Amino acid sequence: MRELDKVDNWIRIFLEKVGYDKWARVLSPNNKYSNLTSDIAESLNSVIIAIRELPICTMLESLRALIQKWSWRNTNIANSTLTRLTNKFEDILKDNYLYSINLTVHPINDVLFEVRNDDRKAIVDIGLRTCTCNRFQLDQLSCAHAIVVLQKANHDPYDYCSPYFTKEAMIHAYEETMFPVGHEDTWEVPENIKSMAPYPPQGRVRVGRQKKRYKASWEMNAKQREQIKCGSCNQYRHNKRTCQNPSLRLA
Structure with missing residues (x-):
């Protein structure tokens, strides 16, 4: 918040007014899987901004070729990964482990543990896979508090990470083959489709979608x-x- 105050003092007032659960992931009632914005959609739009202006057939073929390229690249990344998790989440887990080195554990019972770091403390429940820091259950990845507890309890921290973060899950996501369409002369088009005459839609032509995103006040x-x-x-x-x-x- 102090960094936001340097940009504009009004930002703090606005964020407090809309409620912490709307923008603070740790207080969100729903799991947003580390995403709070539409950046992924904006990234896709920026890639296909030129493709959208092409004729419909050319546009569809360009999109298909783009997906084919991404599928092949991500498949190679997944197959070349040497760790149990994908590279992104392996790095996060590694950072959590480095932070956990200086933490101390005080068992409460078989599943509840108190983790201390100077004057700060967190309660980890390895049965429910929760931590009072909320990162364990929100990230579905072993947080630093959970890692030090799991090591003391002789459990593997990898077993407490979501299976969606594993190398096998990424390979499975891109296992389908994106086949080329081929030249138009080789297409097998049913006769009832060939006999159909396509006509433009009737009615007023609407204005095209906005291509340039308007900046928010804090981005200016x-x-x-x-x-x-x-x-x-x-x-x-x-x-x-x-x-x-x-x-x-x-x-």
Whole structure:
């Protein structure tokens, strides 16, 4: 939050108003699997932004070729992985292990353990696979507190990680083959399809989708934020959605 205060003091007020459960993953009532934004969709859109302008047949073939390329690349990555987990989650587990070296464990019973780090402490339940730091159950990966407990209890931390993070799961995800379509002359098209005449859709042609994403206020520099004008109260530095006037703010 201190880093956000350096960008704009109003960000803290906005985040506290919408509620911690809306943006803090540790307090979210649902498991969001480390994702809080639509960045994955934005990344895909940035890759296919030129492809979307192509004619429909060319566009579909370009998308198919792109998926074929990604499938082959990810299959090779999975097959070349020498660890039990994929590279990303193996690195996370390694960082958790390094952090766990300085932790001390105080058993409570067979499944409950208290983990201390100076004046901080966490309670780990290896039966329910939970930790009061919440990372164990949210990440579905052994957190630092869980790792030191599992080592003391002679359990393998890998056994307490989600199977979706394993090398075998990644190989299975890309095991299907993306076959080329081939030249149009080799296509076997049923006669009833050949006889169909495609017509353009009737009605008014709608405006195409927005290609450029609008920046949020915290992504702009000071000069750009000064130029934002609210359509409700006519004040600057915010828009209708973030207007502080309760009688004018949009639902």
